[in-house]
Amino acid sequence: MFEQLKEQPADKILALMQAYKEDPREDKIDLGVGVYKDAHGNTPIMRAIKAAEKQLWETEETKAYTGLAGDPVFGERMRDLVLGGTVDEATVSAVATPGGTGAVRQGFDMIRMANPDATIHVSDPTWPNHLSILKHMGLPVKPYRYFDSETGGVDFAGMITDIVQARPGDVILLHGCCHNPTGANLSVIEWKHVIEKINEVGAIPMIDLAYQGFGDGLDADAEPTRMVAQSCPETIIAASCSKNFGIYRERTGILMAVSQDPGKKKVTQGTLAYLNRQNFSFPPDHGARLVQMVLSDDDLREDWQSELESVRTGMLELRHQLADELRERSGSDRFGFLAQHRGMFSRIGCGPDKVEALREKHGIYMVGDSRMNIAGLNRTTVPKLAEAIVDVGI
Structure with missing residues (x-):
């Protein structure tokens, strides 16, 4: 039976993750994986979830x-x-x-x-x-x-x-x-x-x-x-x-x-x-x-909403910073849409050749359709990304 199975196409994002891991450059930037990251590149456990988990450990009586x-x-x-x-x-x-x-x-x-x-x-x-x-x-x-x-x-x-x-x-x-x-x-x-x-x-x-x-x-x-x-x-x-x-x-x-x-x-x-x-x-x-x-729980919910709001506004700040950096370096407002987008992702609107150039020349990893994870950036890496985008001619 198993000989009838066919090899399935590799998941492009998982392949991108592996390529990023194998890249020895210390200044590489991962904008491919759709996971929120803080300014230190970590995906933290939210405070309210951690508190609830502790309560659950102490009070849970069955796994039925x-x-x-x-x-x-x-x-x-x-x-x-x-x-x-x-x-x-x-x-x-x-x-x-x-x-x-x-x-x-x-x-x-x-x-x-x-x-x-x-x-x-x-x-x-x-x-x-x-x-x-x-x-x-x-x-x-x-x-x-x-x-x-x-x-x-x-x-x-x-x-x-x-x-x-x-x-x-x-x-x-x-x-x-x-x-x-x-x-x-x-x-x-x-x-x-x-x-x-x-x-x-x-x-x-x-x-x-x-x-x-x-x-x-x-x-x-x-x-x-x-x-x-x-x-x-x-x-x-x-x-x-x-x-x-x-x-x-x-x-x-x-x-x-x-x-x-x-x-x-x-x-x-x-x-x-x-x-x-x-x-x-x-x-x-x-x-x-x-x-x-x-x-x-009122207290847990309030803390969760507060932390979630910090996550949201942090991504918006990165969007505005990136749009400003690109405006300064490109001399145009053609990337202004990045500040208007919402959520973790944006497409900067270039083909796979430019995405490959970003990866080869600058160690910047994003999906081939130019989707990038804004949450993969921080205040330090935004200028590097903006410079790279202009350098490869996007």
Whole structure:
């Protein structure tokens, strides 16, 4: 049997990580891996998570299973964090998943069960794993225009022109905030227009919310998702706790399905639990338990939000510094969009040849499509990056 297996293409980001490790230069810069790093290049455990972990160690009395959907309180706290009480809780079904990626996969599984003929419309570009999972599952995919490499912003006219081609029952996959890989986001007015068009064609919105709190703040980043859930008959939401709680390795996420018809909740909740059972049975609890504890304790939550805000504003400061450095060195404001982007990522808009030149000449590592992790920078390395970008002629 095994001789029938074929070698799979190497993950480009993992390959980039290995190349970075093997580079002997001491002044190299890693802007490839999508993990938050502080000014010292570390990915710290957040204070509130550390405190909750200590409490859990002292009080936890069992490692027995919770339930197919995870602990209900985790679901309630995450529902409130994401949706903020903007929809009736009787309309929301939810299950814990192994990370945001697990939520995305389970969401695609639910779509396939409900409508095997649905086409998934994805932004061009999107997070590569969206496309990888969809290809593996054999689901039909159609891109819609999103990023304008000339302006560094959203090609909104192109996006609208493309999504109105969707058929009733198709799914429009949207990034809730901090678009990965571009960093370019829709305005609130543009979101309203997108919602209007989705409803006109009878499509279903699915939102991947991986970076709540990394853009403009917890509530501001959740506003588009809340608008969609309030305005569309049905909405699918895959949310991750990896970034905003800093618990990457604990694999903590949640999948929510919102229906304006409360009568659909029983079968929808049952379907989500069924999918958990088929894929991994009971979801992991440790990370979910820590998130639940932080969101349930006023002091822990206040400390978490304070630290998360420092992370967010720190990335914004780096964005502004980089845009200023590039303006000074290039003599133009063509990189001003970097200060307008949000989240960990931006695409600087160059081809693989320039990315390779940055790596070879300056030891700067980023993904071949020019996506760079802003959180991989610090005040000292920003000028080096700006100088390198101008030097290679981007």
